[in-house]
Amino acid sequence: MLPNEPVPPTRIEFSAEDRAWITERIAEVLTSGRLTLGPYTEEFEIEFARLHQVKHAVAVNSGTSSLEIILRSLNVEGKDVLVPADTFFATAAAVVAAGGRPVLMDSDPTTMSTAASEIERRITPSTVGVMIVHIAGIITDQMPEILATAERRGLWVVEDAAHAHAATLGGKSAGSFGVAGSFSFYPTKVMTAAEGGMIITDNDDLAAEARLYRDQGKASFHQNLHVRMGSNWRLSEPHAIIGLRHLSHLTEMIQGRRRIAAIYDQTLKNGDFGLVPLSPPRDCVANFYKYPVLLADDIDRSIYKGWLKDEHSVICSGEVYEAPLHRHPVFQSLDTGDLGGAEMLCARHICLPIFASMNEWQATRVLEAVKCARSELIGR
Structure with missing residues (x-):
């Protein structure tokens, strides 16, 4: 690369x-x-x-x-x-x-x-x-x-x-x-x-x-x-x-994803980057299809993702789900007015890059980018 x-x-x-x-x-x-x-x-x-x-x-x-x-x-x-x-x-x-x-x-x-x-x-x-x-x-x-x-x-x-x-x-x-x-x-x-x-x-x-x-x-x-x-x-x-x-190849592909997730975990769980990883339960062996993190309240998601891409060439995928089901026009009738947890999760998370062939250098680049983002984007 x-x-x-x-x-x-x-x-x-x-x-x-x-x-x-x-x-x-x-x-x-x-x-x-x-x-x-x-x-x-x-x-x-x-x-x-x-x-x-x-x-x-x-x-x-x-x-x-x-x-x-x-x-x-x-x-x-x-x-x-x-x-x-x-x-x-x-x-x-x-x-x-x-x-x-x-x-x-x-x-x-x-x-x-x-x-x-x-x-x-x-x-x-x-x-x-x-x-x-x-x-x-x-x-x-x-x-x-x-x-x-x-x-x-x-x-x-x-x-x-x-x-x-x-x-x-x-x-x-x-x-x-x-x-x-x-x-x-x-x-x-x-x-x-x-x-x-x-x-x-x-x-x-x-x-x-x-x-x-x-x-x-x-x-x-x-x-x-x-x-x-x-x-x-x-x-x-x-x-x-x-x-x-x-x-x-599924087992080895999952092992590759888990290796990158472990690198992310080690850094993000021991520092203040405005990101909180979604940690699997203790008995869960996750495949890390995505690596979701919750953004701090003072971070604007669209600005954050755009800055990572423009300044560090780190491209985050689309959110797992950008909007809960009741915010889609076809499902508006399902809105009960008390789905705040789903609304918060959809609004406040991003997914960091992760794939089976990703290497440690790429993961380090992602982590360096999010370290910089915390100080550069506060209040924006």
């Missing part, structure tokens, strides 16, 4: 060896004509399930689809589903698409997730389940209490683990705590298939339903008899091949 080359917010990489491996296998499936729901999709599912220690993995064409399929399989039509206000559009949109009603929950400032007490506060007579989002690849240490609360109240838990590939809490994988988990392979994620998503579950019936829904609701791949209101949610073989290759 050249001295003045910008530090990018993230970077997805495929080595020359990866590209050759992927190209060879895509050529193979192009020759065979088996372009969807073939052996590479099956292998991708088997390996993903093995890594996350579950019985079933069902590959689909996006993380958004995986959420909707899970919710359709759980029959949420006409029912309430608790959803964090601090999450991506798709978490709540999937509830709506499946015929349910999202009910927003506030956020825990320490993990950007949800507290068990907040679930109790939001339950309605029509509530059937709770969606927990593992933001930035961090699993809240309240998961055991959340699961106990849900069981006591007769609710299921679904995990939106779009950020949390291979993250664990107490040795248990993201996506395996509740009835099902949903993952995304969008290009910015810790691993990618270019596009795609995955459902994981130990529930045999839900896995079978998911396989029906992803293929137009057909009774079987070779029979045009539709038994569910499904859609074209299949993952193609070329996408599965890309995902399978990246999955083979």
Whole structure:
């Protein structure tokens, strides 16, 4: 890396060896004509399930689809589903698409997730389940209490683990705590298939339903008899091949991210830089899809990010979520007026650059930039 080359917010990489491996296998499936729901999709599912220690993995064409399929399989039509206000559009949109009603929950400032007490506060007579989002690849240490609360109240838990590939809490994988988990392979994620998503579950019936829904609701791949209101949610073989290759590197890619996070932690937790890192719980092994930090009250986020870029060529990515769901026009009707934790988290955080191939010199440049920013930008 050249001295003045910008530090990018993230970077997805495929080595020359990866590209050759992927190209060879895509050529193979192009020759065979088996372009969807073939052996590479099956292998991708088997390996993903093995890594996350579950019985079933069902590959689909996006993380958004995986959420909707899970919710359709759980029959949420006409029912309430608790959803964090601090999450991506798709978490709540999937509830709506499946015929349910999202009910927003506030956020825990320490993990950007949800507290068990907040679930109790939001339950309605029509509530059937709770969606927990593992933001930035961090699993809240309240998961055991959340699961106990849900069981006591007769609710299921679904995990939106779009950020949390291979993250664990107490040795248990993201996506395996509740009835099902949903993952995304969008290009910015810790691993990618270019596009795609995955459902994981130990529930045999839900896995079978998911396989029906992803293929137009057909009774079987070779029979045009539709038994569910499904859609074209299949993952193609070329996408599965890309995902399978990246999955083979996932452990080492996460190790690279954790190495950079440790460098950031060591400096930021021992100095006054106007930044407070979002620390994973003690038993959580986070994958550091993002490295969120909370800004001091006297720092203007847009000025801060612009200054880092202009003065130090350090480019921060977009926020995890810039606005909570109830601030989006399509979800304004969900505003309960008491979602202050989510509003604070969305308004006051930034994400420092982090990616698997990032080196110590780049991390040091980021830290030098934020050190300078504290003194230069006070009051601006």
